[in-house]
Amino acid sequence: NNWGVLQVLARKGIYINDAHLTETVLIQTNPIKLGAHVSVMEALMALYAKEVATPDRVLAAVQRFSQAHQRPPPADHEQALLLWVNEANLALRERIQQEAKGQGDVPVPDLKRVSDLNELCDGVSLAGLIAFYCPEELPWRSITVNKVPTVSDRVRNLLLVHDFCLNSLPFTVFHMMPEDISYMRGSMRPNLIVFLADMFNVLEIHPAKCVRFDKGAALLTEAYPRNSQGVAHRRCLPQSVSAIPDLRSSLDSNSSFSGSPMIASPSLKKSHSNHQTETHIEISKSEESFVVHRGRGVPTLSSVIHEAAGKPTHWEDTRRTSYA
Template sequence: VFQAKQRASVKWLLSKAYNNRVPEKLREPYYRDHEEQEHLKPQIVHALSNAELYCLALANIYSDPNYHNQNHYGILQALARKGVYVTEQNNTQLTETILIQNSPLKMSAHMAVIEGLMVLYAKEVVTGDRVVSAIRRFDPQAEVDVPSDHEKGLLLWINHASHALIAKIQSEDGAGDKTRLPELPAAKDFQSLCDGVGLAAVVAFYCPGELNWMEIRVSKRPSVADALHNLSLVHAFCVKCLPYSIFHMQPEDVTYMRGSMKQNLVVFLADMYNVLEIHPAKCVRYPGEERAMQYLDGT
């Protein structure tokens, strides 16, 4: 699990540091030695130990070049000013001395910093007001309270998008066959998203041309195969339809998600929210838009 988390976290950091244009030679952050052991590429080790990747990521998240040329202490201070406090798992205080080590790199310390950046990014992208206005746009009748944090905001968004998908299917089918309607489970917490149903439903709602809701496998007791199928649909959508990579995990990482990978899922959802809501990818079709497009095309 730690290896999967580490890989996904480093890939996410690289995507933010390079503004979604990761150099070819760093897209796979690891290399294998002659004993088939995986190691982080030296260039990445160097860029973590001198804080370069953190500076680049913060500068891109905030579009602010003042974050360049900070040391680790400066990065930790910047996070703290934004309300994100980074400590290692055993509550050890992180210091410059620990973070600049590079032979070997103290990976657990760097994972804590990357996780801090993930929290910060998700907080900045998924604000309560944004979530509420998004939901009101596709569900004007919804009574929505402003969520208290970005995690609750993401779950609220997924739930409302799932409801809106059902409503959309009903309106398209008229009063037709109610038995065909999927029963989409509520997203109560992030663990409940591991069957892939909620994630696939969000994609089917925003991008019906790319993911047909009928492809989603919904069952009362989803099997691992069902979950992998749904998550593979989402993964394929991300690879094929989005302008850059946001699915830094593997579908099976989500299916078997342990608590330690929760932050990777949260940040994936924040990225998803960004490409579907804030800076919509070309494939996004807001409700009602399809018909408008048809009239424009004269079809």
């Protein structure tokens, strides 16, 4: 139902800027209108990124590791994702500076802030984002940072991101080639936004096994067991859950539940016995009132004619004068 899909997108605030896009165009197959279908797919990608990387959710994640003051939420999901990338790189730089204090003169890479998606083409910010969350999978020393990055520098950094998504995540989210981001074009912008939303999903919402929020901290897997998809089941349960007590342990052994037979108290036994005795007496009395005598014949019409209607009485002696 193509029209239903378009209505859902409109209700979610995603509008397709194509005046010629109609349901008739979408159901046409000879020839197929590929441009119309691409527009719908890009709208679905935008809806996914909007639903995953909400400004409030991204801001809550940023405030967890950023020392920045309280700030208003970003305007939309694109600005929220850029804020997340910038704050993660800033936190990585602060971590490197703390490590450099005890190791002498260690060159600190210049991780600049980005204000547009086109500035992610060099791969430095994307690789720094991964190095902050997964320092063992992608060490920050592997990132190539130059004031004027060359094409090889860009491709090298983007290859680090590509290999991380391919080897360290439970499922790859990098559905592009490094050259697609290096030579950033307008047609690849929706793909990059969805990639950032996928990274936010696997690094923050459902952290993968390789994610460490602090380099010196233990793996999150040790604290919170995960399934094959890397989803933590007990993120909000710091202590073990006690088992539900067996409330049917007093049933007899014939029941499917294990337990000891029920033992009644003496008073309960006595009252139950008295009740049974009274019930038996009442039933006996009711049965006696309906006893059938075998020697007595059943009255018929002929026998009633030859018998007297009743027994004689002395009614004539006691009768009084009436007023009739």
